[in-house]
Amino acid sequence: xxxxSNGFRDKKVIAVLLDKIADKQDLLPARSRIMEVCGTHTxxxxxxxxxxxxxxxxxxxxxxxxxxxxxxxxxxxxxxxRLVTERENLVLATFGDMTxxxxxxxxxxxxxxxxxxxxxxxYSPEESLALARQRRDAEVVxxxxxxxxxxxxxxxxxxxxxxxxxxxxxVLSALWVIPPPLKAILDSGEVRISGFLYPGHVSAIxxxxxxxxxxxxxxxxxxxxxxxxxxxxxxxLALQDQIREGKPRVANEYTRVVRPDGNxxxxxxxxxxxxxxxxxxxxxxxxxxxxxxxxTKYSAFDAEVKHGLRIExxxxxxxxxxxxxxxxxxxxxxxxxxxGRKCAPDSPYGPCMVSFEGACLVHHKYGxxxx
Amino acid sequence: MCLGIPSKVxxxxxxxxxxxxxxxxxxxxxxxxxxxxIKIGDWVIVHAGFAISRLDEADxxxxxxxxxxxxxxx
Amino acid sequence: MTRISLELGGGGKSMRDFxxxxxxxxxxxxxxxxxxxxxxxxxxxxxxxxSYVVDPIFFPGGDIGKLAVNGTVxxxxxxGAVPRFLSLGLILEEGLDAGDLDxxxxxxxxxxxxxxxxxxxxxxKVVKQGQGDKIYINTSGIGRVIAVPRPRSxxxxxxxxxxxxxxxxxxxxxxxxxxxxxEAAVRSDCAPLTVLLPFWKKGVLWMRDITRGGLAxxxxxxxxxxxxxxxxxxxxxxxxxxxxxxxxxxxxxxxYLACEGRAVMVVPAKKAEVVLxxxxxxxxxxxxxxxxxxxxxVGRPGELLLRTAAGGLRxxxxxxxxxLPRIC
Numbered sequence: 001x002x003x004x005s006n007g008f009r010d011k012k013v014i015a016v017l018l019d020k021i022a023d024k025q026d027l028l029p030a031r032s033r034i035m036e037v038c039g040t041h042t043x044x045x046x047x048x049x050x051x052x053x054x055x056x057x058x059x060x061x062x063x064x065x066x067x068x069x070x071x072x073x074x075x076x077x078x079x080x081x082r083l084v085t086e087r088e089n090l091v092l093a094t095f096g097d098m099t100x101x102x103x104x105x106x107x108x109x110x111x112x113x114x115x116x117x118x119x120x121x122x123y124s125p126e127e128s129l130a131l132a133r134q135r136r137d138a139e140v141v142x143x144x145x146x147x148x149x150x151x152x153x154x155x156x157x158x159x160x161x162x163x164x165x166x167x168x169x170x171v172l173s174a175l176w177v178i179p180p181p182l183k184a185i186l187d188s189g190e191v192r193i194s195g196f197l198y199p200g201h202v203s204a205i206x207x208x209x210x211x212x213x214x215x216x217x218x219x220x221x222x223x224x225x226x227x228x229x230x231x232x233x234x235x236x237l238a239l240q241d242q243i244r245e246g247k248p249r250v251a252n253e254y255t256r257v258v259r260p261d262g263n264x265x266x267x268x269x270x271x272x273x274x275x276x277x278x279x280x281x282x283x284x285x286x287x288x289x290x291x292x293x294x295x296t297k298y299s300a301f302d303a304e305v306k307h308g309l310r311i312e313x314x315x316x317x318x319x320x321x322x323x324x325x326x327x328x329x330x331x332x333x334x335x336x337x338x339x340g341r342k343c344a345p346d347s348p349y350g351p352c353m354v355s356f357e358g359a360c361l362v363h364h365k366y367g368x369x370x371x
Numbered sequence: 372m373c374l375g376i377p378s379k380v381x382x383x384x385x386x387x388x389x390x391x392x393x394x395x396x397x398x399x400x401x402x403x404x405x406x407x408x409i410k411i412g413d414w415v416i417v418h419a420g421f422a423i424s425r426l427d428e429a430d431x432x433x434x435x436x437x438x439x440x441x442x443x444x445x
Numbered sequence: 446m447t448r449i450s451l452e453l454g455g456g457g458k459s460m461r462d463f464x465x466x467x468x469x470x471x472x473x474x475x476x477x478x479x480x481x482x483x484x485x486x487x488x489x490x491x492x493x494x495x496s497y498v499v500d501p502i503f504f505p506g507g508d509i510g511k512l513a514v515n516g517t518v519x520x521x522x523x524x525g526a527v528p529r530f531l532s533l534g535l536i537l538e539e540g541l542d543a544g545d546l547d548x549x550x551x552x553x554x555x556x557x558x559x560x561x562x563x564x565x566x567x568x569x570k571v572v573k574q575g576q577g578d579k580i581y582i583n584t585s586g587i588g589r590v591i592a593v594p595r596p597r598s599x600x601x602x603x604x605x606x607x608x609x610x611x612x613x614x615x616x617x618x619x620x621x622x623x624x625x626x627x628e629a630a631v632r633s634d635c636a637p638l639t640v641l642l643p644f645w646k647k648g649v650l651w652m653r654d655i656t657r658g659g660l661a662x663x664x665x666x667x668x669x670x671x672x673x674x675x676x677x678x679x680x681x682x683x684x685x686x687x688x689x690x691x692x693x694x695x696x697x698x699x700x701y702l703a704c705e706g707r708a709v710m711v712v713p714a715k716k717a718e719v720v721l722x723x724x725x726x727x728x729x730x731x732x733x734x735x736x737x738x739x740x741x742x743v744g745r746p747g748e749l750l751l752r753t754a755a756g757g758l759r760x761x762x763x764x765x766x767x768x769l770p771r772i773c
Contacts, residue, residue, distance in 0.1 A: 007435040011680075012442040014755045020441075040373035047698075049757015066373075095419075110450045110459070123625035123695060124420025126402055149373045152405050153421040201373040204416065204424035227373070229755045230438050256430035257375075257416055263424055266405040345765040346458035365762055374696045395690035400626030417694075420626060 008228030009048070017233035018057050024240040025058030032059045033192060034239060035329045037178065038147075038199030039067035039357025040227055046362045048229045059236060062329040063362075065181045066199055068145045069355030070327060071281045072174045073313035074103040080143045080172060081105045083307060089116040091135060093128040094143035096121050101354045125153045129160055132169035141303050145174040149201040151292060152266035155273035158294055161301045172303035173294060175274065178202050179210050180290035181281060185328050186218045193329060195221035195239045200231070200254045207262025208250045215248040226254040273298060280313040282351055283324025321350040326359050333363040340364060375416040377426045383409055392417055456657035457765050482653070483524035485590055491526035493517060494585040502549070502579055504621035506613075506632030509582055510552035512705060515637045517586040518560045519654040522638045523708060525645055526588030528560060533567035534583035539574040549580065560637035562586070592645035596670040596711075599650055601741035604717035605677060607709050608641070608724055608733045609634065611660055612688040612702030625695065629687040636706030640727045647723070648716035654708050659701035662763040663709060665749050674744030677737030679754045700751070701764050711739065 007013070025032065036042055042063045045051050051061055065071055081103065084092040092108070099108040099119060108119050116138070122128055128142035144154040154173060161169045178199065185191050198211055203224045214220050221242035225235025235253045242248055252258050270292070279291025294302040304311060321343075322336040333339050333352070343349035345364055352360040378392040378399070388404045392415065402421045403409040414431075415422035453463045469477055476484040483493035495517050502509040514531065521528040533553065537546065557564055617633040619625065638654060645652075653663045660682075668675050684692075684699055692699045706729065712720045717735060724730035744750045749761045 007438055009754055010438070010442065011754060011756050013438045016441050017438075038373050047753070047759070048755040049751075049753040049759050050755060051757075053755075053757045109452050112448050112450055124400075124402070126400075126420050127625070147373070149375070149418050149423060152423070153402070153419055156402070156404055156421070199373050201375045201416065201418060201423060204375075227375075230434075234434075234438075256427045256434060257424050259424070263405060265407055266423065269405065345762065365760075376694055394694060395686050397627060397629040397687055397690035397694065399628070399694060 008226075008230035010230070014229050014233065017230065017237065018053055021054070021059060021233065021236055021240065022057040024237065024244070027244060028240065032194045032236075032240060032243060033062055034059060034195055034197055034236065035062045035064045035191075035193045036197040037064040037066040037182065038202065039063075039070070039355065040201075041197055041199065041225070041232065042067070042359055042362050043357045044227045044229070045232060046365070050229055050232065054236070062193055062332070063326065063359035064196075064329055065185070065281065065284060065327040066147065066178065066202075067327070067352070067355050067357045067359070068147055068150075068174070068176055069097050069101060070323065070351040070358045071176060071283065072145055072351075073280055073282050074101065075311045075313045076143070076145075076172070076174045077101050077103045077108065078105050079304075079309045079311050080141070081108060081111055083141055083172075083303075083309075084108070084113050084117050084119055085111050086114055087117060087139065088114045089137060090114070090139045090141060091118050091120055091131055092141050092143055093120045093122045093131055095123075095145065097355050098143060098145060100348070101351060102348055125150075125157045129157055129166070129169065132161070132166050136168060138168065140169050141172055141307070142169070143172045143174075147176050147178055147199070147202050148205045148270075149199070151175050151274070152205060152263075152269050155269050158298045158301045159269065159273050162298055167300075170301050170303040170306045171294065172309070173292070175292040176279065176281070177276075177290050177292060178206070179213070180287045181284055182211070182214060184284060184287045184290075186214065186220065188328070190328065190330055193220075194243050195223070195248075197232070197235055197239065198222050198224040198250070200224060200226045200257060203252075203254065203258045203262065205263045205266050207260065208252050208258065209261075211250045215250055219248050221248040223251045224254050224258055226257065282313075283327040318350055323350040323352045323360075326352050333360040336360070373418070375418040375423060377414060377431075378417050380409055380411055380413045380415060380422075383411055392422070458763075481524060482520040483526060483586075483588070485524070485526075485593070489590045491521050491524050491588040491590050492585070493520040493524070494583065495520060497582040497584075498578065499618065500578055501618075501621050502545070504633055505617045507617075507635040507705075508549055508552050509580060510549040511556045511635050513582040513584045514553055514556035514560060514562070515635055515705060516656070517584040518562060519638045519706075519708075521586050521588035522642055523594075523652045523654050525592035525594055526590045527642055528562045528586055528588045528639065530565045530587045531557065531562050532585045533564050535567070535569045536577050536581040537569065537571045538577035538579050539571060541579050546580070556637070560639050591642070592649070594651045596651045596667055597672060599667075599671045599673065599711050599739045600713070601673050601739050602714040603650065603739040604712050604714060604721075604735045605664070605675065605709065605737040605739070606712055606717065606721055606724070606733060607660065607683065607707065607736045608638075608730050609707045610683045610685045610688065610732050611655070611704060611707065612692070612699045613685060614705040615702040616688050616691050619691070627691060627694065629691055631685065631687040634704050634706040636729050638706065638708050640729060641708055641710075641724070644710070644712075644720055644723065647720055648713050649720065650711045650713065652708055652710040654706075655704045657703045658764045659699075659703055660709060661698075661700040661749065661761045665761060665763045667711070668747055668749040671739065671746070673746055674740045674748040674750060675737060676740040676743055676750045676752065678752050681734050681736045683732040683734050700761065709736075
């Protein structure tokens with residue numbers, strides 16, 4: 001099934017799907033404005049050049065808050081920075097794009113670690129556990145950031161560390177839950193979108209029922225879609241149908257991966273290790289029950305507790321930064337006055353320009369061009 | 372980040388719920404703790420070194436057929 | 446900035462700014478200001494230098510010795526010079542295994558013979574354990590200029606030719622380090638590009654070896670100098686299965702992966718097919734392909750565009766920061 005990916009990227013298939021989308025737009029009273037919630041959707045749309053093609057077909061894609069690097073407040077990074085620059089023999093393990101976020105204290109990437117300390121970029125949370133087992137002489141802190149796709153594996157590391165008594169290991173967690181910010185965006189009444197493209201892999205964990213409230217209480221259409229160009233376009237076609245019929249629901253166009261009840265094993269692990277907390281999202285402010293933290297049983301492996309970190313996000317201290325508006329889908333990146341000027345990939349000012357999936361970086365890098 | 376890759380399970384260690392998957396001939400160490408009853412030959416979606424969901428091969432092929440048909444008819 | 450951080454060697458903008466803002470002003474001369482791979486000097490000479498700090502020092506398809514010769518040889522080739530002589534500076538860390546050093550020396554000698562250069566002068570130092578990562582190598586090279594690259598002379602319709610698959614060196618390093626738990630059947634593409642020298646006389650206007658920053662970064666440098674935009678086709682870019690897989694798994698773009706034995710060049714439209722056929726005759730050039738053209742109707746001067754496999758258009762920018770471990 002290695003050929004599976006090719007079928008979902010086939011040029012002819014893409015062209016046919018785009019024609020169908022254009023045809024369906026003709027039956028609708030206005031252009032469709034669809035929020036892709038997940039940063040990986042944003043990236044895929046731009047990487048394959050779909051944004052310009054969709055615009056030409058009458059569909060405008062708007063990026064949403066599903067970019068964990070974008071919405072994690074700088075106070076987390078600053079805490080991580082202090083750990084690795086002030087403590088000796090401390091290894092801070094984290095994902096690549098976390099290291100590029102600029103803060104008042106600089107970025108992790110540019111940090112000069114204390115003696116014997118280091119920043120280590122990892123691909124899998126498992127690697128942080130391996131590091132701790134290999135380097136008994138060092139303190140390992142895993143700066144784990146993510147949504148529900150990644151959260152189960154981060155929970156796994158805490159549970160494993162606790163079971164193994166890995167005393168030189170702890171997790172600095174910045175864990176974010178997808179449905180609450182959608183509710184916050186809808187409650188704010190500012191949103192100007194026709195429907196939602198739900199994240200395929202978050203949905204594989206939480207299941208389609210998690211979004212029912214969007215259709216039932218707010219009347220917005222939504223479709224769960226995969227990440228190949230074919231998946232995204234099939235998802236948009238399904239959304240157009242819902243818009244035309246005026247019958248909002250949660251449709252699953254990624255049935256090959258997303259089961260009706262998601263992944264219960266993963267959710268059980270999350271519930272065992274983590275509990276909800278109110279969390280402050282960059283650009284969106286405090287959203288009730290929108291974050292997760294380690295339960296008391298795991299305090300010894302909670303870096304905030306173990307290392308006495310006080311992480312208290314302030315209101316954004318980036319004057320002029322409009323990331324919040326971008327994350328809520330109110331403006332597109334080019335409408336931010338700093339875009340491409342003070343804030344560019346080489347010198348990111350706001351988080352949306354830092355993350356690989358940040359709307360602004362993606363827009364700048366992949367620069368939508370009409371073919 | 373939702374990056375997840377469809378890959379085939381080629382090795383499973385029952386006790387540790389770990390193993391390896393094959394993606395286009397490249398083999399990657401993977402953790403299966405988030406899924407039950409993983410067997411060699413299963414197709415899974417792998418995210419950051421963890422298998423997060425099964426991939427239904429029949430469903431995938433069916434979707435591909437639909438897409439191919441669309442392209443052929445046009 | 447009070448202390449040098451690791452990212453200044455990363456190949457991204459902060460490195461470029463560092464060189465332009467801190468290093469160049471200390472010397473201020475015409476040759477350096479060009480920031481070319483090799484400087485052309487009076488007497489038809491080309492002169493270049495490079496240092497090699499790769500970790501690990503042995504990897505599938507090569508080692509630091511092979512890299513140190515080919516990297517410098519290739520800088521000369523792509524600047525239009527026949528490589529003739531190299532200098533060799535060795536900085537050895539106390540405790541380096543003598544057998545490993547033997548292997549590297551043999552590798553240096555073999556690579557030099559294959560590239561047709563002679564190592565004619567050198568220096569050796571040993572530093573205390575912990576003050577050098579096993580072995581650091583510097584090679585400087587002198588060559589005889591046979592052509593001068595002319596990026597400003599490219600015309601719409603001129604072909605952009607890539608001599609082989611992308612990213613295998615980067616992936617070989619990653620797998621050798623055991624990073625990310627990935628096992629791929631891949632060997633570094635480290636090789637001398639001296640086989641391309643005759644093509645300077647067959648019409649090549651511009652040539653670069655694809656090192657740090659990858660194909661996209663290198664081509665943006667051409668786009669910055671060329672009077673017309675450049676357009677490359679995603680479908681035409683040769684990629685091995687292993688690199689395709691690693692790129693998907695890690696979420697990295699193969700267009701930004703470094704190689705150590707691949708070149709990209711611009712050839713006038715009329716001569717493209719002949720040059721391509723000539724390159725393909727060599728084992729190293731088996732997968733050579735025309736990947737794009739200098740453009741007239743799509744894009745604006747200064748731009749490098751990619752037409753995606755799905756049929757869309759993308760603007761390619763230079764790599765902003767290096768995230769992979771030291772690879773050269």
